[in-house]
Amino acid sequence: MVELVAKSPCGGRLPVEHGASRLSEVAMTCLTSLQPKQGQEKALSQALKSAHGMVFPAPNRATGKEGARAIWIGKGQAMLVGPEPDTGLAAHAAMTDQSDAWAMVRLEGAAAEDVLARLVPVDLRQTVFKRGHSVRTMLQHMSVSITRISDEAFFILAFRSMAGTLVHDLETAMKGVAARR
Known part of the structure; x- marks a missing residue:
């Protein structure tokens, strides 16, 4: 019988370091999309604060801290990163794992x-683009979410199917920047 083995999205390609930059994979955790039900934006924000200590993020922002963040990913949408979502949030939002x-x-x-x-x-x-700012943009030809999490660090989300390309593109740019310094 074949043994199935779970692999991380980046499949062992990380970490890498070139010059003054380091790229590492963030350990898999719970990711839940939150989309407020009509008229429930404030109630969802209050429930999120009570359950997880953060409010629903404004456009182009992230709330929370390391291990528990809510990141804006589009109009009326956020990604809860880290904690298992409190079941009470379902009264105010559509939630998808x-x-x-x-x-x-x-x-x-x-x-x-x-x-x-x-x-x-x-x-x-x-x-x-200060700490807590977030943007949904293109990285080369991929759709990504980029959030500044400290003065010199960014948290990047990309579709799992593009993980290899994400690592390749970032590492190529890292080498190019390192070569110029």
Whole structure:
């Protein structure tokens, strides 16, 4: 009989480090999409705060902290990253388990902004894109969510099917930036 083995989205390709940047895979955790029911936005935000200590994020923002975040991913949509969602949230939102559908990586280091500048059509410099800011954008040809989680670190979500390409594109940019320094 064949033994099935669970693999992480990035399949052992990470971590990698080049110059002043490091790319690592974030351990798989619970990912739940939240979409407020009509007229339930404030109630959902209050329930999220009571259950998980964070409010529903405003557009282009993330709330919470390491291990428990709510990240804006589109109009009227957020991704709860980390905790198993409290069942009480279902009264105010449509919830869908997304845990197996996404790859999660962390890009950090003094060169992280320069690496992303080669790949993303958005200004992610800290003077403009501060901690807690989040954007749904393109990284090369992939749709991603990028959230600044510290002065020199970004949390990136991409579809699991694109994990290999995500790692390749980021590592290529990391090498290019390192070669110029």
